[in-house]
Amino acid sequence: MKLPFTKLLFISLLLSLISSIAYSQNVKISGIITDAITGEPLIGATIKCGETGTSTNVYGAYQLTLPEGSQEIKVSYIGYDLIKKTVIIIASQDQKFDFQLSEQSTMLQTATVTSGKF
Secondary structure, eight states: OOOOHHHHHHHHHHHHHHHHHHHHTEEEEEEEEEETTTOOBOTTOEEEETTEEEEOOTTSEEEEEEESEEEEEEEEOTTBOOEEEEEEEOTTOOEEOOEEEOBOOOOOOOOOOOOOOO
């Protein structure tokens, strides 16, 4: 069975179009995570979006590949408040999102220490 040239051309164009659309739906986002007061980079801060996540390098920088559309990004670091931010990821355009985390203010309860014989 021979396919006519036009059908073969149509199928190959359709497959290349589908593959280019599938490839362009993922977008690279990047940024820097810093302390809100000092501006120091936070090494090892965690950035998550659904099941995808990464951590910052020694400069506080991160890079993550996400699908286009509305995405909720969660940024966390030990001793700092969690940030949740909904962003719009635009196809075929790399985007930069920087975050500044604030230290958690946790009030500890009073502990009473007594001595005695055991």
